[in-house]
Amino acid sequence: MTDLSPAATFDATLDGARTSEIFVEVVRGHFPESVHRGAAVICTPDGQIVESWGDADRVMLPRSSCKMLQALPLVESGAADAAGLGTQQLALACASHNGAEIHTSRVNAWLAGMGMTDSDLRCGPQVPDDKDARIGLRACGCGPDQTHNNCSGKHAGFLTLNRHLGGGPEYVDPAHPVQQAVKAAFYEMTGDQDYGYGIDGCSAPNFGATLKGLATAMAKMARPDQALSGARADAARRLVAAMMAHPDLVAGEGRACTGLMRALGGTGAVKTGAEGVFTAILPGLGLGIALKIDDGATRASNCVMAALLVRLGLLAADDPAVTAWTATPDINRRGLVTGGIRPSETLISR
Amino acid sequence: MTDLSPAATFDATLDGARTSEIFVEVVRGHFPESVHRGAAVICTPDGQIVESWGDADRVMLPRSSCKMLQALPLVESGAADAAGLGTQQLALACASHNGAEIHTSRVNAWLAGMGMTDSDLRCGPQVPDDKDARIGLRACGCGPDQTHNNCSGKHAGFLTLNRHLGGGPEYVDPAHPVQQAVKAAFYEMTGDQDYGYGIDGCSAPNFGATLKGLATAMAKMARPDQALSGARADAARRLVAAMMAHPDLVAGEGRACTGLMRALGGTGAVKTGAEGVFTAILPGLGLGIALKIDDGATRASNCVMAALLVRLGLLAADDPAVTAWTATPDINRRGLVTGGIRPSETLISR
Numbered sequence: 001m002t003d004l005s006p007a008a009t010f011d012a013t014l015d016g017a018r019t020s021e022i023f024v025e026v027v028r029g030h031f032p033e034s035v036h037r038g039a040a041v042i043c044t045p046d047g048q049i050v051e052s053w054g055d056a057d058r059v060m061l062p063r064s065s066c067k068m069l070q071a072l073p074l075v076e077s078g079a080a081d082a083a084g085l086g087t088q089q090l091a092l093a094c095a096s097h098n099g100a101e102i103h104t105s106r107v108n109a110w111l112a113g114m115g116m117t118d119s120d121l122r123c124g125p126q127v128p129d130d131k132d133a134r135i136g137l138r139a140c141g142c143g144p145d146q147t148h149n150n151c152s153g154k155h156a157g158f159l160t161l162n163r164h165l166g167g168g169p170e171y172v173d174p175a176h177p178v179q180q181a182v183k184a185a186f187y188e189m190t191g192d193q194d195y196g197y198g199i200d201g202c203s204a205p206n207f208g209a210t211l212k213g214l215a216t217a218m219a220k221m222a223r224p225d226q227a228l229s230g231a232r233a234d235a236a237r238r239l240v241a242a243m244m245a246h247p248d249l250v251a252g253e254g255r256a257c258t259g260l261m262r263a264l265g266g267t268g269a270v271k272t273g274a275e276g277v278f279t280a281i282l283p284g285l286g287l288g289i290a291l292k293i294d295d296g297a298t299r300a301s302n303c304v305m306a307a308l309l310v311r312l313g314l315l316a317a318d319d320p321a322v323t324a325w326t327a328t329p330d331i332n333r334r335g336l337v338t339g340g341i342r343p344s345e346t347l348i349s350r
Numbered sequence: 351m352t353d354l355s356p357a358a359t360f361d362a363t364l365d366g367a368r369t370s371e372i373f374v375e376v377v378r379g380h381f382p383e384s385v386h387r388g389a390a391v392i393c394t395p396d397g398q399i400v401e402s403w404g405d406a407d408r409v410m411l412p413r414s415s416c417k418m419l420q421a422l423p424l425v426e427s428g429a430a431d432a433a434g435l436g437t438q439q440l441a442l443a444c445a446s447h448n449g450a451e452i453h454t455s456r457v458n459a460w461l462a463g464m465g466m467t468d469s470d471l472r473c474g475p476q477v478p479d480d481k482d483a484r485i486g487l488r489a490c491g492c493g494p495d496q497t498h499n500n501c502s503g504k505h506a507g508f509l510t511l512n513r514h515l516g517g518g519p520e521y522v523d524p525a526h527p528v529q530q531a532v533k534a535a536f537y538e539m540t541g542d543q544d545y546g547y548g549i550d551g552c553s554a555p556n557f558g559a560t561l562k563g564l565a566t567a568m569a570k571m572a573r574p575d576q577a578l579s580g581a582r583a584d585a586a587r588r589l590v591a592a593m594m595a596h597p598d599l600v601a602g603e604g605r606a607c608t609g610l611m612r613a614l615g616g617t618g619a620v621k622t623g624a625e626g627v628f629t630a631i632l633p634g635l636g637l638g639i640a641l642k643i644d645d646g647a648t649r650a651s652n653c654v655m656a657a658l659l660v661r662l663g664l665l666a667a668d669d670p671a672v673t674a675w676t677a678t679p680d681i682n683r684r685g686l687v688t689g690g691i692r693p694s695e696t697l698i699s700r
Contacts, residue, residue, distance in 0.1 A: 014372070017385050022364070026625070026646060029548030031558060033411050034625050034646035035367050037387070061383050124683030138488075149683060198379030199688040208381060275376070275384050295645035296376060296384035333474030333499060338549040 016058020016211075017294045021346050023053070024300040028330065028339035036300030038276065040291035040308065043215035045227035047191060050287060053346060056212040060292045061198050063206055064096040065273030067154050068239045068281070069189050069217055070204075073181035074157045075235035079164030083114065090242035091249040092153025096272060098252030099128025099148035106249070107147045110156045114163060121146035122172045123155045123202040130252060151202035153249075158204070174205040183207055189217035201274060211290050214279060218288025221281045240281050243269035256302040256325055260309065263321035267314055270305060272298070278305040285312060299328070299341055307343035366408020366561075367644045371696050373403070374643075374650040378680065378689035386650030388626065390641035390658065393565035395577035397541060400637060403696060406562040410642045411548050413556055414446040415623030417504050418589045418631070419539050419567055420554075423531035424507045425585035429514030433464065440592035441599040442503025446622060448602030449478025449498035456599070457497045460506045464513060471496035472522045473505045473552040480602060501552035503599075508554070524555040533557055539567035551624060561640050564629060568638025571631045590631050593619040606652040606675055610659065613671035617664055620655060622648070628655040635662060649678070649691055657693035
């Protein structure tokens with residue numbers, strides 16, 4: 001069990017937060033009622049910072065924003081090709097999905113193709129975010145199974161890699177060959193030292209990174225020909241292409257990742273993570289983005305990522321896929337607009 | 351409609367947030383993964399600050415944390431006695447309740463006693479937080495009505511006051527006699543200048559205050575004999591007694607207000623507000639508390655209030671009613687404890 005005593009502190013994380021900037025204002029009437037602070041880094045593949053806010057060296061947990069890094073061993077090992085995976089499976093391996101039918105049906109088929117079922121997963125069951133899926137489960141009196149877990153595609157990828165590596169069934173153990181392969185790829189991509197890990201919501205280890213290291217890894221994913229070589233370069237190219245080809249499989253309807261990737265139209269892949277993390281892979285610009293909201297709020301990480309894509313000239317400020325997150329109205333229980341969310345000047349002005 | 355452009359800024363609010371302290375750490379493994387900043391003030395009835403963190407003069411919206419102030423005109427006008435209200439109705443007038451049967455049945459009876467129904471309310475319908483209530487609504491194929499709104503008790507109080515004052519049916523209009531009476535009482539209690547208002551989730555105006563002003567108002571509620579007089583003193587005493595007598599009506603099962611008030615056992619009344627606000631009325635100590643989490647997170651405001659009640663010697667640090675919010679484990683989808691929430695040193699050390 002995690003030690004919750006204040007003595008058990010990893011100071012680098014707290015110190016990093018102390019220099020964060022106010023990124024997002026939550027407005028009600030003429031009051032900015034709440035604010036969200038954070039840090040963001042835009043990097044080149046060789047780790048040069050193009051622009052940053054807050055502490056680029058802060059140590060953080062990327063959570064699901066690094067799923068495309070966790071999927072690299074699946075592809076570069078040859079496991080994906082040996083299992084005949086297509087772009088839909090690769091997109092799902094990078095996904096935090098809504099547990100909708102389009103997601104669970106594909107994960108179930110993927111598992112069945114390996115002679116497996118949801119009981120081979122180690123992510124745990126999760127009530128799906130998708131409303132139709134919830135209604136369906138209620139109608140049949142069923143609980144959710146592990147394929148409804150937003151990480152079930154990542155875990156199907158782990159199982160596919162595991163079959164290739166011949167490891168035991170407990171593939172989320174940090175000492176397991178699958179996680180050792182993930183760890184090696186992760187730190188090679190970020191260029192960071194080993195900061196240890198936390199256990200994620202899906203029970204897999206989630207490795208620590210500097211914000212700059214995470215942004216650099218995303219930039220390498222954006223320019224595999226320049227920054228990577230061989231099977232790693234090929235794996236990066238295929239995973240990013242799969243994410244951009246299937247925005248609906250990476251998240252789902254109503255989600256920032258899906259809406260922003262649809263609007264980007266193949267010019268970028270973006271990925272959210274729990275506790276206010278968001279990353280972007282921008283092949284055209286050859287850049288990577290990593291951002292962390294100090295307090296973990298998704299309303300803020302969505303807003304900041306949308307604002308940064310506008311800042312970089314990839315999306316128009318008035319694109320509905322942007323304003324959904326940068327001018328989100330607060331609509332009260334009688335349908336009145338009482339306020340909303342907006343990015344702060346530091347993200348807009350130059 | 352609220353202007354979401356960055357130009358429409360009430361600078362005093364943003365400036366206040368810039369000096370906030372890190373109050374809460376969200377831990378995962380050895381990483382404090384997220385942090386919540388905020389400000390808090392502990393005051394005497396004459397506005398002397400006993401202890402504070404961050405900017406005591408920051409201007410904020412109290413949201414539901416000031417419902418007992420909004421209920422003062424109901425009692426001091428004589429409207430409550432004319433309608434024969436008891437302590438349960440007075441507690442409900444101060445409540446942000448879960449919409450459970452214990453809440454809605456009493457609000458419905460209260461409205462019926464005035465020859466009214468939920469259609470006279472102006473708070474809007476809300477899906478209840480109470481699980482049994484939600485199951486009941488689904489079973490009958492019903493949507494929620496306005497009595498399920500967490501503010502329906504406050505609004506029943508507004509209707510009761512309105513019947514006494516003879517105003518029109520649109521009692522949430524800021525110019526309506528009900529809201530004018532609320533505004534006068536609010537600013538008399540806080541001692542603040544008029545900062546304007548935002549429209550709350552329940553459509554009533556919510557008046558701006560300094561954090562210190564809000565804490566001072568709570569201290570006056572704690573010591574009505576000393577700080578108030580006449581009908582105002584009597585109203586304050588009755589409302590605080592009603593909150594302490596009915597912790598379950600002020601919020602509901604599983605909620606911080608209810609759990610903390612049960613543990614306080616008549617030594618204090620506490621009240622949460624949306625966007626990370628929390629207030630406390632402490633009659634024994636003759637003190638009031640007001641706190642605001644910058645980012646609006648309830649997990650943080652609950653943690654800070656529990657920690658402050660420990661700091662003031664009112665509750666034991668290991669009381670389960672406290673640790674529910676100060677050592678809240680994060681349990682993942684396989685039942686593993688992956689981390690949790692803890693107050694920062696500044697709230698614990700002296």
